[in-house]
Amino acid sequence: MAPRTLLFSQDPGGGNLLAPAARRLADAAPGGGLLIVAHPLSEGSFSREGVPFRPLGEIFGELPVPAEKLESWFRAEGFGRLICSLSSTHLDLTNCDLIRAARAAGAPSLGLIDHWKGADRFFDASGAPAYCPDLIGVIDELCARNLERAGIERGRMRIAGHPALERVFRLREERTPPGAAPRILLVSQPQADEGDFMSIFALPCNGRTLLEEAVDRLREAFKPGEAAIGYRPHPKERAFGPLPAGVRLEAGPRGEDVLLRFDLFAGMSSLFLVEARLAGGACVELDIPEVEAFRQEGAMPDWAARRVGAIAELGEGARAAWAAMADSAQSAASGDNPFSGSLERTVDLCLGFIAHGAPAETAAPAK
Numbered sequence: 001m002a003p004r005t006l007l008f009s010q011d012p013g014g015g016n017l018l019a020p021a022a023r024r025l026a027d028a029a030p031g032g033g034l035l036i037v038a039h040p041l042s043e044g045s046f047s048r049e050g051v052p053f054r055p056l057g058e059i060f061g062e063l064p065v066p067a068e069k070l071e072s073w074f075r076a077e078g079f080g081r082l083i084c085s086l087s088s089t090h091l092d093l094t095n096c097d098l099i100r101a102a103r104a105a106g107a108p109s110l111g112l113i114d115h116w117k118g119a120d121r122f123f124d125a126s127g128a129p130a131y132c133p134d135l136i137g138v139i140d141e142l143c144a145r146n147l148e149r150a151g152i153e154r155g156r157m158r159i160a161g162h163p164a165l166e167r168v169f170r171l172r173e174e175r176t177p178p179g180a181a182p183r184i185l186l187v188s189q190p191q192a193d194e195g196d197f198m199s200i201f202a203l204p205c206n207g208r209t210l211l212e213e214a215v216d217r218l219r220e221a222f223k224p225g226e227a228a229i230g231y232r233p234h235p236k237e238r239a240f241g242p243l244p245a246g247v248r249l250e251a252g253p254r255g256e257d258v259l260l261r262f263d264l265f266a267g268m269s270s271l272f273l274v275e276a277r278l279a280g281g282a283c284v285e286l287d288i289p290e291v292e293a294f295r296q297e298g299a300m301p302d303w304a305a306r307r308v309g310a311i312a313e314l315g316e317g318a319r320a321a322w323a324a325m326a327d328s329a330q331s332a333a334s335g336d337n338p339f340s341g342s343l344e345r346t347v348d349l350c351l352g353f354i355a356h357g358a359p360a361e362t363a364a365p366a367k
Contacts, residue, residue: 002354003080003107005029007036008056010095012235013114013271014085015045016164021346022051025083028351035077039063039094041235042085056094064092071101081354082109082133086121089131090192091236096121096131108358109133110350112160115271116143117299119150132156134358137349139165146298156358160349161342165278169337171256172280178263181226182282182322184218185250185258186211187267190237191294199233200268202240205290205311213311214266214286215244221315230262232272264322266314269299277304278339282321284308 007022009015015038022036036053038046040063046053057063059073074082082102087095102109111133113121124130132152137160138144144157190197201211215229230250231243243249250258256279265276266284268291273283283305287295290311306324308317 002029002033003357004032004078005034005081005083005354006074006077006079006098006102007034007083008039008095008098009037009042009045009085010039010087010092011041011085011114012045014087014095014112015042017112017114017162017346018042018083018085019045019049019051020163020167020343021350022046022053023049024343024347025350025354026051029354034354035079039092063094065094065097067093067097067100070094070097071104074098074101074107075105079105080107081357082107083350083353084109084111084133086111086113086118086131086133086136088118088192088236089121089124091197096124099131099133102133108135108353110135110137110353110358112137112346113139113143113147114162114164115139115299116146116301117269117296119147119152119296122147122150122152135349135353137346142298142301146296149297158349160346161339163339163343163346165274166337166339166342168256168259168275169278169339171259172278175260175280178322178325181222181228182264182318183228183230183262184264184266184318185230185232185262185276186214186247187265187270187272187276188231188233188237189268189270189294190234192236197236197238199237199240200291200294201231203290210290210311211247212244214314215247217311217314218266218318221318232258234270263325264318265305266318269295274300274304280325282306282325284314284317284321286311286314 009018038053039056099109122129122132136157138157139162148154188199188201203210205213230248232250259279264282265273267273268286277283285305285307287307287309288311306317306321308314
């Protein structure tokens, strides 16, 4: 009989990756062999998939959960395996502390990473790899190289793909031809490294906010009044405002309709940009000095967006991306789905882990 397994997801990105696999895993582990627990940030992902789960807040009440309570609960529930997302070490350490709790209980752990960036998620404040699971499901070779550069051993990595991105690719079949002017969405991210989680668009740029500067550059790039502009905050960011006049707030759960309602997307390195590109949209990546402190090398595949190196280039870059949108030859994601087979690989990895655990050589924290 396979050991009892806890599947936990904290952030929305991890929930989107894990939820499709969780449905299959639940079917394969009847009789309470698998308990799925979702942080409030991930609950929507499992609800949309129709996957039964227990809310983290229902179990513990207080959030974030103290590390000692997590470890006591993990042991009391008799878990022999942990499958989890990999979450930021800022604000809420529940995901991180669960990995440590599993190690303390002698239970192997498998973490699946949902983005090409985020190698800092494995390390505590002293730089020790305290939050590194025994096995890591990575998206692809680029993701594996990023982690290897950060000091994570390649031997504990397994290429699993990304089930959520595999699905998003199919949305391009539903995309309607673009109109006369683009519908533009500015995709935000928090200043996580600063600890205050303000939007990157709140950063100063030419004597005002980056958001104000970006909006004006985009409006100048297209005929006055033609381009509709929306702003999508990150779920974790602290609100700021007011938004520039005429800019619409696009908050709330990430619906597939958002990916299809807009044509042109601009941001720093959000996974939402990759999703938008896969869904047939045009994307611009801000590789500009104003956000340099928050960028990471290899944070997105090269095909995902047209990169601009200065805010003054945003208008030109947006026009070029918009012009190329109708040309399928410009899309590196046209034709075959680059994430095809991700769901099967992820499910197989999880089932193999539940049955056999982790290889002995990965059982210690990364050096």
